[in-house]
Amino acid sequence: xxxxxxxxxxxxxxxxxxxxxxxxxxYQVTKVIDGDTIILETGETVRYLGIDTPExxxxxxxxxxxxxxxxxxxxxxxLLKKVRLEFDVEKKDHYGRLLAYVYVKNLFVNSxxxxxxxxxxxxxxxxLAHKDLLIKYQREAMGKEIGLWQAEKKxxxxxxxxxxKTYIFHKPSCPYGNKIPEKGKIVFRSRVDPIKIGYSxxxxxxx
Numbered sequence: 001x002x003x004x005x006x007x008x009x010x011x012x013x014x015x016x017x018x019x020x021x022x023x024x025x026x027y028q029v030t031k032v033i034d035g036d037t038i039i040l041e042t043g044e045t046v047r048y049l050g051i052d053t054p055e056x057x058x059x060x061x062x063x064x065x066x067x068x069x070x071x072x073x074x075x076x077x078x079l080l081k082k083v084r085l086e087f088d089v090e091k092k093d094h095y096g097r098l099l100a101y102v103y104v105k106n107l108f109v110n111s112x113x114x115x116x117x118x119x120x121x122x123x124x125x126x127x128l129a130h131k132d133l134l135i136k137y138q139r140e141a142m143g144k145e146i147g148l149w150q151a152e153k154k155x156x157x158x159x160x161x162x163x164x165k166t167y168i169f170h171k172p173s174c175p176y177g178n179k180i181p182e183k184g185k186i187v188f189r190s191r192v193d194p195i196k197i198g199y200s201x202x203x204x205x206x207x
Contacts, residue, residue, distance in 0.1 A: 066118065124167060173205070
């Protein structure tokens with residue numbers, strides 16, 4: 001009897017420490033970290049899936065272009081509001097953050113940030129549920145040159161190398177780009193071309 005009670009207690013504690021995130025349940029957002037990261041009333045950190053906003057910068061470094069605007073708009077959308085979470089194949093990243101598509105009532109927050117130019121589409125297999133929609137909105141924002149797309153970054157290389165598996169593109173001199181298997185490599189003549197189909201720039205070589 002004691003062993004059975006102990007087993008029940010262990011299961012109960014596990015459920016408390018690992019809350020079940022139902023797609024129909026709503027959670028209040030208690031803090032907005034930046035344009036694509038929030039904290040829920042449960043204490044869990046949520047990283048928006050499928051998008052990437054400019055970095056606010058750490059101590060000693062200035063925020064990237066349009067980072068403040070993206071953070072401010074994200075606050076307007078979700079802070080102290082109830083949100084629903086939709087998950088894809090991967091539920092958490094290597095930092096332990098929840099990876100989710102976030103909704104406020106019927107508003108799809110991730111896509112709204114991309115549509116208005118506050119975020120880039122960041123496609124990372126195997127999480128591809130809303131890939132086409134996010135890329136569509138990004139192309140429209142790029143065409144309008146709104147939000148972060150107001151800052152034009154010209155080509156600095158004769159070509160760029162993309163990784164079909166990771167959806168990341170690199171300068172031809174980047175060590176990470178040089179490690180891409182030939183069959184998984186794709187060459188782009190302009191840095192705009194990979195962005196239009198959902199590729200993200202390498203954070204090391206910064207193409």
